Amino acid sequence: MKSQITGMLEGREIYVTQPAINPRDMRRIILDQSKRANVGHIGPCLCVVEILSALYSSVLRANSPDDPDRDRFILSKGHAGLALYAALSLKGWLPEGALDSFCGDNTLLGVHPEAALRGVDFTTGSLGQGLCIGAGAALAARMQHSTRRVFCLISDAECNEGSVWEAAMFAAHHQLSNLHVIVDCNGQQALGLTRDVLNISNLAERWRAFGWRTEELDGHSVSALAQSLSHASSSEAPHIVIAHTVFGKGVSYMQAGIPVTQTHLPAHPVNWHYLPMSDHEYGLAMAELEHAD
């Protein structure tokens, strides 16, 4: 299914009412595969579904994952690797059955994405490295007089890393307007809420101060994301979208940090950063997904 073009703005197409890569299908894959592999990192995958749906449905210009002049995408928050696999699978870029090797033996589909897997542009997993690579990829495109763009998805907690700001400075100084960053702003990190660990609440102001064209929007609106990321600005500044997301989006007990059947654990916002689902929890999640609007 093709994305539906809904209009034109400054010569560029504006998308999307029915994204080709449906968020519900992505969530189903994330829940199925997390359950099958009995692994966690479900919450951070669920909250970037719409971002990846927008990117892989309509934003990324790539005829194939092997086209050297394709747009590049870096999932700098590599712990959402399963969400990327879901998008790649629905895009038709993963071989049939590849998803079932997620977290298997000798697999290319580990928790964090590896560039050895066709469709993954860069290996990630260590926070703070993706944007530096992205800045290099954007600079390379400009030096090669290519119109390809670079998209990099980072997390809000990733902004704890000093290297993010090294890259931020560099990209702004060199006016890498072909570099687009999306911050998955879910307010959580591994051991607590971002505001409690290292407060970065005024994230947009910080990026603006670094010289970036900064937008804030609903990270679960595929159309808003697609429009923002596809829009060709006349600005010479690199572009960042602070995408406000809900951790564990689509599964209410995950959003609330409640371990439904794992009763030895207290409710805590970050529980579903780590926990795998019990059978009952999986059933609840799938039921909620199927009944969602």
Next chain:
Amino acid sequence: MRKAFIATLCELAALDDRIVLLTGDLGHLAMEPFRERFPNRFLNAGVAEQNMIGLATGMAEAGFLPYAYSIATFAALRPFEFIRNGPVLHQLPVRVVGMGMGFEYGHSGPTHYGVEDISVLRALPGLTIVIPADSDQAANAIRDTYNVSGPVYYSLGKDDRITVPGLNGRFQLGKIQIPRKGVDVALVTMGSLSQEVAAAAQELSSQGLEAAVAVVSNFHPDPEDDLAEFLSSFRHVVSVEAQTLSGGLGAFAAGVIASRGLRCKLRALGVRTPPDGTSGPQEERWRKHGIDRGGIVRNVHELISN
């Protein structure tokens, strides 16, 4: 070797427009020939070495051959994980250039000493490591390895005047070089310290001991067969490096001797003591750590007489 590096890079860049030079805001009075000749392929990344390696990774994926330059500790150690997860994990042709082998930045103090870069980076099997002993070998090594498909680390001395007698610039990946033959003892060394080791061999010769000198100029591929063959005719071996001993040249030689069952005794000279806050000129640092010509000669005598 700085001038040799830049001159050779200019020569290669004239033939291959994939070559770009990045610096972490260092290289004053060294980088200029490249910057003037290839202004669009020269980039000062600022004092941000992690980002510099990330940039190089992104550029290499797009088809460039980026050389990322800084003082050895800043080039190799500060962004170590960026090197590991970037060029090494992706097997991309990034060239990291670490300037200032061993104690070359003498008065600058321990923060500037390149005494762990080889040891640390030898932990990354996918990274070719090149350690030229003098300017002529540096030029040949840079030429010979510029088109290696994976990443390369160059540990370069900044002194342009060093010459190792008998080396004549020879370099081959996976091989050692033997600038001096001898029968009584084998001296194995690497990098800009090789000239000092050659001087020690000369001094030993005046005392009636003929020392052979082997220069190890690269790892990954390790010159294991070559070194084993060289050492097989000796009963006494002294390795000399301006590096900490864990994982460095001495560790490599010990591994070759043990795994091949060679019948020789090794004494590994290098940096054995932790930094104590002191600094001084390179030659004084060598004396402090027993890797100057006097220390080498003394250790050879001790080893042989035991």
